[in-house]
Structures are given as C-alpha cells and as structure tokens.
Amino acid sequence: EDKVVQSPLSLVVHEGDTVTLNCSYEVTNFRSLLWYKQEKKAPTFLFMLTSSGIEKKSGRLSSILDKKELFSILNITATQTGDSAVYLCAVVGSARQLTFGSGTQLTVLP
Amino acid sequence: GAVVSQHPSWVICKSGTSVKIECRSLDFQATTMFWYRQFPKQSLMLMATSNEGSKATYEQGVEKDKFLINHASLTLSTLTVTSAHPEDSSFYICSAEDREWNQPQHFGDGTRLSIL
Numbered sequence: 001e002d003k004v005v006q007s008p009l010s011l012v013v014h015e016g017d018t019v020t021l022n023c024s025y026e027v028t029n030f031r032s033l034l035w036y037k038q039e040k041k042a043p044t045f046l047f048m049l050t051s052s053g054i055e056k057k058s059g060r061l062s063s064i065l066d067k068k069e070l071f072s073i074l075n076i077t078a079t080q081t082g083d084s085a086v087y088l089c090a091v092v093g094s095a096r097q098l099t100f101g102s103g104t105q106l107t108v109l110p
Numbered sequence: 111g112a113v114v115s116q117h118p119s120w121v122i123c124k125s126g127t128s129v130k131i132e133c134r135s136l137d138f139q140a141t142t143m144f145w146y147r148q149f150p151k152q153s154l155m156l157m158a159t160s161n162e163g164s165k166a167t168y169e170q171g172v173e174k175d176k177f178l179i180n181h182a183s184l185t186l187s188t189l190t191v192t193s194a195h196p197e198d199s200s201f202y203i204c205s206a207e208d209r210e211w212n213q214p215q216h217f218g219d220g221t222r223l224s225i226l
Contacts, residue, residue, distance in 0.1 A: 032214070034214050034215075036217075041219050041220050042116075042203045042217040042218060042219050042220040043154070043203075043217050044217075045214055045216065045217075048214040088153065088154070092215075095159070096142065096159075096207065097144050097156050097159055098144070098146075098154075098156070098205070098215060099156070100153045100154045100155075101153060102152070102153045103153050
C-alpha cells in the first residue's frame with residue numbers, strides 16, 4: 001500500500017521567514033511526486049517531480065526529490081501571509097491515482 | 111493550460127435525496143478521472159477511479175451502490191450520491207489527467223455537500 005508522511009503537521013512563522021516542509025513516501029512503481037497548495041477550495045498544483053536531485057523553482061517556492069532516500073522537500077523563502085495554506089504532498093504509483101499525505105498547515109503571521 | 115470544471119460547487123439537501131456532481135475536462139480528453147473525498151481537517155482520500163467506457167474502480171470501504179460513477183465520454187464523469195445521509199456530508203473533489211501531455215492531475219474546484 002502506498003504511503004505518504006508529511007511533517008510537520010502544522011507550522012506558524014512570521015512574514016519573511018523561510019520554511020521547509022518535508023514529505024517521505026513509500027510507493028510501488030514510483031512515477032512522480034507532486035506538491036499542491038490548498039486554501040479554501042480544491043488543491044492547486046505547485047510542482048511535479050520525477051527525477052532525483054533536480055530542483056524545481058517557481059518564484060519563492062522550490063522543491064527537490066531524493067528517490068534514493070524516498071523524500072522530498074518544499075522550501076518557501078521570504079514567506080508572506082498569502083502563503084498561509086495547507087501544503088499537500090502526493091505520490092503517483094503504478095495505478096496512476098494520487099496518494100496524499102496528511103498535509104502541513106502553514107500559518108504566516110504579519 | 112488544462113482546466114477541470116466541477117459542478118455544483120455547493121449543495122445543501124435533505125436526507126434521502128440523491129445528488130449528482132459533474133466533472134468536466136474543458137480543454138483535453140481524460141480517459142481517466144478520479145474522485146476524492148475530504149473531511150474537515152483531513153487530507154484527500156481516493157474514493158474511485160473513473161474510466162471512460164468501463165466500470166469505475168472503487169477503493170476499499172467505498173460502497174459502489176451508494177456512490178454511482180458514470181464516465182460516458184472523454185470529457186465528463188459524474189458522481190451520484192444516492193439516498194444521501196448526514197454522514198455523507200463532505201467535500202468531494204474530482205481530478206483528471208491529461209495523459210497525452212504527461213501532465214499532473216488537475217483538480218476541479220470541489221463540491222461541498224451538506225446533508226440535513
């Protein structure tokens with residue numbers, strides 16, 4: 001059974017801080033790992049990672065995958081209050097459906 | 111980019127009512143769509159995989175006779191919650207994968223279902 005564990009479960013920081021969110025996984029026939037941001041509605045896509053060691057970057061957000069150690073991190077630099085959300089990590093295995101972690105609730109205080 | 115439309119966004123109805131939720135891929139063909147359910151403060155849990163032209167595959171513990179899935183075309187899947195009860199109240203989200211372009215799954219905006 002595919003499994004995704006995220007840590008920490010929640011995090012409170014002040015604007016301008018840098019945060020690192022963690023995701024470890026077990027999956028049969030790994031295809032990809034995805035990061036999503038969820039506010040009040042459905043998740044919005046951030047990154048899809050398929051290869052180890054290649055950093056994906058979008059503005060203040062970046063992510064990297066380690067397929068040997070079976071984990072990924074999501075970094076957010078210079079956090080803003082608009083970054084407050086639940087960040088979800090998910091893996092895609094042989095069956096193509098997403099298996100989600102429990103998410104990290106990030107709160108950025110002004 | 112790929113867009114997935116889900117309708118309705120919010121439903122409030124009485125116990126015993128059946129509710130149909132639609133999920134459409136707007137600019138790509140999706141041979142497979144996925145239906146998830148999310149309870150408050152919890153993550154998304156896969157309910158079923160909807161395959162165009164064939165029967166859906168349900169996850170363990172999900173009643174196929176209660177949650178009817180129809181995927182009659184390459185751009186539309188529907189989830190019908192039959193004889194809904196208060197414990198079915200949840201946030202239901204669909205996703206679709208554009209396999210032609212090897213893109214990640216994109217989600218609809220979700221349907222918040224409240225059964226009174």
